[in-house]
Amino acid sequence: MSHAAAVADKSPSTLQGASLPRWSPWAIAAGSLALALVIGLAGGLDSKVQWGLIAGILFILGTFGIAAKVEGRRQAKDRVATSLVWVAFLLAVVPLVSLLWTTIQRGVKVLDVYFLTHSMGVVADSEAGGGIYHAILGSLEQVGLATAIGAPIGILTAIYLVEYGRGGLAKSVTFFVDVMTGIPSIVAGLFILSLMLMLDMQPFGFAGSLALAILMMPVVVRSTEEMLKLVPNELREASLALGVPKWRTILKVVVPTSIGGIITGVMLAIARIAGETAPVLLLVFGNPFINANPFEGAQASLPLYIYQQYSQSAGSTAAYDRAWAASLTLIAFVMILNMVARGIARWKAPKTGR
Amino acid sequence: MDISTQNTDTDDTPPPAAPPAVTAEQKRAARGATRPGDRIFLALSRGSGIFLLVIMAAIAVFLTYRAYLAISKDDANFLTTFEWNTSLLPPKFGIAVLAFGTVVSSIIAMVIAVPIAVAIALFITHYAPRRMSGPVAYVIDLLAAVPSIVYGLWGALVLVPHMDGLFGWLNDYLGWTGVFSWDDGAPRSMLTVGILLAVMILPVITNVSREVFRQVPQMHEEAALALGATRWEVIRMSVIPFGRSGVISASMLGLGRALGETMAVATVLSPDFDIHASLLNPGGGTFAQNIASKFNEATEFGRDALIASGLVLFVITLLVNGAARMIIARRSEYSGANA
Amino acid sequence: MAKRIDVSGLTAYYGSHKAIEDISMTVEPRSVTAFIGPSGCGKSTFLRTLNRMHEVTSGGRVEGKVLLDDEDLYAAGIDPVSVRREVGMVFQRPNPFPTMSIFDNVAAGLRLNGSYKKSELADVVEKSLKGANLWNEVKDRLNKPGSGLSGGQQQRLCIARAIAVEPKVLLMDEPCSALDPISTLAIEDLIGELKERFTIVIVTHNMQQAARVSDRTAFFNLSAVGQPGKLIEIDDTERIFSNPSVQATEDYISGRFG
Numbered sequence: 001m002s003h004a005a006a007v008a009d010k011s012p013s014t015l016q017g018a019s020l021p022r023w024s025p026w027a028i029a030a031g032s033l034a035l036a037l038v039i040g041l042a043g044g045l046d047s048k049v050q051w052g053l054i055a056g057i058l059f060i061l062g063t064f065g066i067a068a069k070v071e072g073r074r075q076a077k078d079r080v081a082t083s084l085v086w087v088a089f090l091l092a093v094v095p096l097v098s099l100l101w102t103t104i105q106r107g108v109k110v111l112d113v114y115f116l117t118h119s120m121g122v123v124a125d126s127e128a129g130g131g132i133y134h135a136i137l138g139s140l141e142q143v144g145l146a147t148a149i150g151a152p153i154g155i156l157t158a159i160y161l162v163e164y165g166r167g168g169l170a171k172s173v174t175f176f177v178d179v180m181t182g183i184p185s186i187v188a189g190l191f192i193l194s195l196m197l198m199l200d201m202q203p204f205g206f207a208g209s210l211a212l213a214i215l216m217m218p219v220v221v222r223s224t225e226e227m228l229k230l231v232p233n234e235l236r237e238a239s240l241a242l243g244v245p246k247w248r249t250i251l252k253v254v255v256p257t258s259i260g261g262i263i264t265g266v267m268l269a270i271a272r273i274a275g276e277t278a279p280v281l282l283l284v285f286g287n288p289f290i291n292a293n294p295f296e297g298a299q300a301s302l303p304l305y306i307y308q309q310y311s312q313s314a315g316s317t318a319a320y321d322r323a324w325a326a327s328l329t330l331i332a333f334v335m336i337l338n339m340v341a342r343g344i345a346r347w348k349a350p351k352t353g354r
Numbered sequence: 355m356d357i358s359t360q361n362t363d364t365d366d367t368p369p370p371a372a373p374p375a376v377t378a379e380q381k382r383a384a385r386g387a388t389r390p391g392d393r394i395f396l397a398l399s400r401g402s403g404i405f406l407l408v409i410m411a412a413i414a415v416f417l418t419y420r421a422y423l424a425i426s427k428d429d430a431n432f433l434t435t436f437e438w439n440t441s442l443l444p445p446k447f448g449i450a451v452l453a454f455g456t457v458v459s460s461i462i463a464m465v466i467a468v469p470i471a472v473a474i475a476l477f478i479t480h481y482a483p484r485r486m487s488g489p490v491a492y493v494i495d496l497l498a499a500v501p502s503i504v505y506g507l508w509g510a511l512v513l514v515p516h517m518d519g520l521f522g523w524l525n526d527y528l529g530w531t532g533v534f535s536w537d538d539g540a541p542r543s544m545l546t547v548g549i550l551l552a553v554m555i556l557p558v559i560t561n562v563s564r565e566v567f568r569q570v571p572q573m574h575e576e577a578a579l580a581l582g583a584t585r586w587e588v589i590r591m592s593v594i595p596f597g598r599s600g601v602i603s604a605s606m607l608g609l610g611r612a613l614g615e616t617m618a619v620a621t622v623l624s625p626d627f628d629i630h631a632s633l634l635n636p637g638g639g640t641f642a643q644n645i646a647s648k649f650n651e652a653t654e655f656g657r658d659a660l661i662a663s664g665l666v667l668f669v670i671t672l673l674v675n676g677a678a679r680m681i682i683a684r685r686s687e688y689s690g691a692n693a
Numbered sequence: 694m695a696k697r698i699d700v701s702g703l704t705a706y707y708g709s710h711k712a713i714e715d716i717s718m719t720v721e722p723r724s725v726t727a728f729i730g731p732s733g734c735g736k737s738t739f740l741r742t743l744n745r746m747h748e749v750t751s752g753g754r755v756e757g758k759v760l761l762d763d764e765d766l767y768a769a770g771i772d773p774v775s776v777r778r779e780v781g782m783v784f785q786r787p788n789p790f791p792t793m794s795i796f797d798n799v800a801a802g803l804r805l806n807g808s809y810k811k812s813e814l815a816d817v818v819e820k821s822l823k824g825a826n827l828w829n830e831v832k833d834r835l836n837k838p839g840s841g842l843s844g845g846q847q848q849r850l851c852i853a854r855a856i857a858v859e860p861k862v863l864l865m866d867e868p869c870s871a872l873d874p875i876s877t878l879a880i881e882d883l884i885g886e887l888k889e890r891f892t893i894v895i896v897t898h899n900m901q902q903a904a905r906v907s908d909r910t911a912f913f914n915l916s917a918v919g920q921p922g923k924l925i926e927i928d929d930t931e932r933i934f935s936n937p938s939v940q941a942t943e944d945y946i947s948g949r950f951g
Contacts, residue, residue, distance in 0.1 A: 015761070015764055015766065015771050015772065015775045015776055015779060016764075016770055016771060016772070016775075019770065019772060071772075074584055074587065074774075074805070074806075075584060075772075075774075077584070077586055078584040078585055078586040078587070081585075081586040081589070082481060082585070082586070084473060085473045085474075085476055085477045085481045086477070086481070087473075088469070088470045088473030088474050088477065089473070089474050089477045089482075089490065091470055092470060092474055092493075092494070092497070092556055092560075093493065095497075095508075095513075095553045096493060096496065096497050098508070098512060099500065099504070099505070099508045099512075102508060102511075102512050103504065103508070152402075153402045153405060153406070154402075156398055156399040156401075156402035156403075157399065157402040157403045157405075157406055159399045160396075160399035160400050160402060160403045161403065163399070164396060164399060164400065165403075169400070169403065169404070170403070172407065173403040173404075173406060173407060175679070176406060176407055176410045177406060178675070178679045179410065179672060179675055179676060179679070180406065180409075180410060181675070182607070182610045182611075182614075182671050182672070182674070182675030182678075183413070183614075183668070183671065184610075184613070184614020184615070184616070184642060184667060184668070184671055185614070185616065186614065186616045186642045186645055186646065186664065186667075187413070187417070187614065187664050187667060187668045187671070188413075190417060190645070190660070190661050190664040190665075191412070191413045191416055191417060193657065193661065194416040194417060194419070194420040194661055195416060197420065197654060197657060197658070198416075214409060214413075217406060217409075218406075221406070245389070245391055245392050246392050246395075247391050247392045247394075247395035247396070248391065250395070251395075271499060272499075274501070275500075275501020275502065275503065275504070276501070276502075277501075277502065277503040277616070277617045278616040278617060278642065278645075278646060281646055281649065282645075282649055303501055303503040303617075306503050306504070306507060307503055307506070307617060307620075307621070310506075310507055310510065310511075310621060311620075311621065320511065323507055324507070327503075327504045327507055330501055330503075330504065331500060331501070331504060334499055334500070334501060335496070335499065338495075338496075338499050484751055571788075573784055573786055573788040574788055574790060574791070576746065576749070576782075576784060576788070577784070577788040577789070577790065577851070577854075578790075578801075579746060579749060579777060580744065580746060580777055580781060580782035580784075580855070581777065581778070581781070581801060581802035581805060581854065581855070581858060582774050582775065582776075582777040582778030582802065582805065582806075582858065583774070583777075583805055584774050587805055591790060591801060592790065595790070595791075595792035595793075596791070596792070
C-alpha cells in the first residue's frame with residue numbers, strides 16, 4: 001500500500017492519484033536524449049548505436065524513477081510498458097520506411113517507358129540500358145497459368161469443406177491444407193523439379209506455374225472457406241426449402257453472396273505468388289530474351305530478374321539500378337493488387353439486412 | 355488516463371448478408387433440378403479436395419525418391435558431414451552446416467521478432483489511439499505484402515552496409531564471448547540474416563497475435579479493470595493469459611516462414627561450409643539458401659542431393675507448422691467452451 | 694467503511710450520442726439501491742459512471758459530478774484506477790479469470806496492490822469466500838480453475854473477488870440475469886448480508902427482485918428510442934412499489950408499459 005501512503009500526506013483522499021502532466025513522456029525523452037549526447041561526447045563514444053542505447057536506457061530508467069516517485073510503482077510499470085510498446089511500433093516502422101524509400105528513390109532512376117517495353121537482350125550486366133519487358137511478360141504468363149490452375153481447385157476444395165465436408169476425408173483435407181500453407185516455396189519448386197528430372201525436361205515457364213499453383217491453393221482454400229462460412233445457414237435452407245438442388249443453391253445463392261470476399265482472397269494469393277522467386281529460379285531458369293511461350297524454353301520473371309541482376313552482376317551499378325527499378329515495379333504491382341482486392345472486398349461486401 | 359479497450363474493427367469481412375433476390379432464379383432452378391447436377395458438382399469439389407491430398411503425398415514421395423537416389427551414393431554421413439561436394443567421385447555431402455545455420459538464423463529472428471511483434475499487436479489492440487490503430491494494422495499488412503526478393507535486395511544493399519556500427523560495438527563489448535567477435539569482414543553473417551528474417555516474419559506474428567488479443571472477451575478485461583488494475587495489469591491478468599497459446603502458435607508460424615526463407619538469405623549471406631561460433635563473421639548456410647546458390651552449377655546428381663536437403667527442410671517445417679496448428683486447434687476448442 | 698454517493702447533473706455520452714441526461718441522486722451508505730427501468734434507459738450506463746468504467750468504452754464521456762463522501766470522482770487529479778478499487782463491480786455475466794484458480798481469482802485484486810504474505814492472503818481469501826457464501830462449496834478445491842464452477846457459484850466467486858479488496862461501494866449490473874432461480878436466491882440472500890458492510894447499487898430487470906432486496910429504488914425511463922435516459926424518481930422501495938409519485942413509474946411497475 002505504498003501508493004496510498006505516499007499520497008496520504010498530501011491529502012486525506014485515497015482517490016487522488018498524483019499524476020504526471022501529459023507532456024512528461026516527451027520531456028523525459030528529450031532529457032534522456034540530451035543526457036545521452038553529453039555522456040557520449042564526454043566519454044568520447046563515437047558509435048551512434050551506443051548513444052541510442054544510452055538514451056533508451058536513460059529514458060526507461062527516468063520514466064520508471066520519476067513515475068514511481070510521483071505516481072507509485074504500479075503506475076510506473078504501466079508507463080514503462082506503454083513506452084516499450086510505442087518503441088516496438090516505431091522499430092517496425094523504420095525498416096518499412098527505409099525499404100519503401102530506397103526502392104522508390106533508387107527505382108525511379110531507370111524506370112521509364114523504355115525500361116518497361118524492352119528486354120535485356122544482349123545488354124551486358126555491367127552496361128546501362130535494357131529493360132524488363134521479357135520479365136513482366138514471363139511473370140504475367142506464369143502467374144496467370146498458376147491462377148488458372150490454383151484458383152478453381154482452391155475454391156472447389158473450400159466449397160467441399162464448407163458445404164459437403166463431413167467425416168474423415170474433410171478432416172484430413174483441412175489438416176493438410178494447413179500443412180500445405182507452411183510449405184517453403186523452394187520445396188514446392190523441388191517437387192516439380194523432381195518430376196522434371198524424371199521426365200528429363202528442360203526449364204520452361206509452365207513448370208514454374210505448377211509450383212506457384214501449389215503455393216496458391218492452400219491460401220485460396222483458407223480465404224474462400226472463411227468467406228463461405230460467413231453466409232448464414234438460413235439462406236441455404238431458404239433455397240433448399242424451395243426445392244432448389246444443392247449444387248444450384250451453392251452456385252446461385254452461396255457463392256454469389258460471398259463472391260466479393262472470394263475474389264479478394266484470390267487476388268491476395270496472386271499478389272503473394274507474384275513475388276515468389278525460389279521456385280522460378282529452379283524451374284524457369286531465367287532468360288534475357290523475350291520468350292512468349294510458357295510451355296517451351298526458359299523464361300524470365302520479375303522476381304527472378306531482380307535476383308539475377310543483383311547476384312550475377314558483380315556489383316555493377318547499372319545492374320543494381322535495374323534491380324531497384326524492377327523491385328519498384330514488382331512492389332507497385334503487388335500493392336495495387338492488394339489495394340484493388342481490399343477495394344473489392346469493401347465494394348462487393350454483402351449488404352446488411354437493413 | 356484514456357483506457358481504450360475498444361477493438362477498432364479493421365476487418366474487411368462484412369457481416370453476414372441478407373438473402374439476395376433469388377425468387378425468379380429459384381423458380382428456374384426448381385424446374386431444372388436434376389440429381390446428376392448434384393452428383394457432378396459433388397464429384398468436382400470432392401475431387402479437388404482429394405487432389406490436394408494427392409499433391410501432398412506426391413511431394414513427400416517424389417522428394418523421398420530423389421533424395422534416396424542421392425543419399426544412397428553419398429560417401430559421407432548425410433547428417434553429420436561438413437562438406438558439400440557432389441561432383442567428387444565418390445561424392446561427399448552432408449547437411450550438418452545447413453541444419454545449424456537454418457536453426458541459428460531462425461532463432462535469432464525469433465528472439466528479435468516475437469517480443470516486438472507481440473508489442474505491436476498490443477499496440478494495435480490496446481494502446482494506439484483509435485484513429486491510429488487502423489493505419490498501423492495497414493502498415494503491418496504492407497510489410498507482409500512486400501515480396502521476399504525485395505527484402506533480400508534491401509537487406510544486401512541497405513541493411514548490410516548499415517551493420518558495421520552495430521557489429522563494431524558488439525565486438526568491442528561482447529567480443530570476448532566468441533559469439534559476438536568480429537574480424538571486420540563484410541557483415542554478411544548469420545546475425546544480419548537473422549535481423550532481416552525478423553523484419554520479414556514480424557507481420558506474420560503480429561497479425562495472428564493481433565487477432566488473438568482482439569478476441570479476448572471484453573468481460574475479462576472489465577473484470578480486471580473493476581478491481582482497479584492499470585492498463586498494463588489488465589494486459590497481464592486478462593489479455594496475456596488468454597492469448598498465450600495463440601502467441602505461441604503465431605510464433606511457430608513465423609518460425610516456419612523463417613526456416614524456409616530462401617532469397618533473403620541467399621542475397622545477404624556470404625556462405626561457406628563450416629560452422630562458426632561467431633554470429634558476426636560471414637559464413638555458414640541454410641537449407642534454402644544452399645539450394646538456391648548451388649542449383650545453377652549442379653549436375654543432375656547434384657540436384658538430387660539438393661532435393662535431399664530440401665526433404666529435410668520439408669520435414670522440419672511440417673513438424674513446426676503441425677505443432678503450431680495443433681496448438682491453435684486446441685485453443686479454439688477451449689475458447690469455444692468458454693464463449 | 695461504506696460511503697455515500699452524491700450524483701449531481703450527470704450526463705453521459707457515447708461519442709456524440711447522449712445516453713443519459715442530467716441525473717442527480719443520493720445513494721445512502723449501508724443500503725441497497727436498485728435501478729429499474731426499460732431496456733436502453735441508461736441504467737447500466739449510469740451504474741458504470743459511478744466507478745469510471747463508462748470511459749473505458751470507446752467514445753465514452755461524462756459531464757457532471759459524482760461525489761463519493763464529498764470527493765468528486767471526475768475532478769482533475771483523480772486516478773480512475775484508485776476509484777475502481779474503492780468502488781467494486783460485479784457484472785451481468787460471471788467473469789472469473791479463466792486461467793486462474795479459485796484462490797487466485799479472489800486474490801487477484803489484492804496481488805495488484807502490493808505484496809502479501811501467503812498466510813495473510815489465505816486469510817483474506819477465506820474471509821471473502823465466506824462473505825460470498827461460497828467457502829463451504831469450494832474450500833476443498835481452491836486450486837481448481839474458477840471456470841469449472843456453476844454459473845451461480847461463478848457469480849459468487851466474482852462477488853468474493855470484488856469484496857476481497859474491501860471496496861466502499863459495490864456496483865452490481867444485473868448480477869442474476871444469467872442465473873437460474875436457485876442461484877438467484879442465493880445471491881439475493883448474499884446481497885442482504887453484504888449491505889451491512891457496503892453501499893450496494895444493483896441494476897435489475899426483475900421488479901420482484903428490486904422489491905425483495907432493495908431499500909430504495911430509482912426508476913429510469915426514456916421518452917423515445919434514441920433519446921437520452923432520465924431518472925424519473927427515486928424513493929423508498931416500499932413507496933415506489935405501492936404509491937409512486939409519478940404516473941410513468943406506476944405504469945411501468947404495473948406492467949402497463951412497453
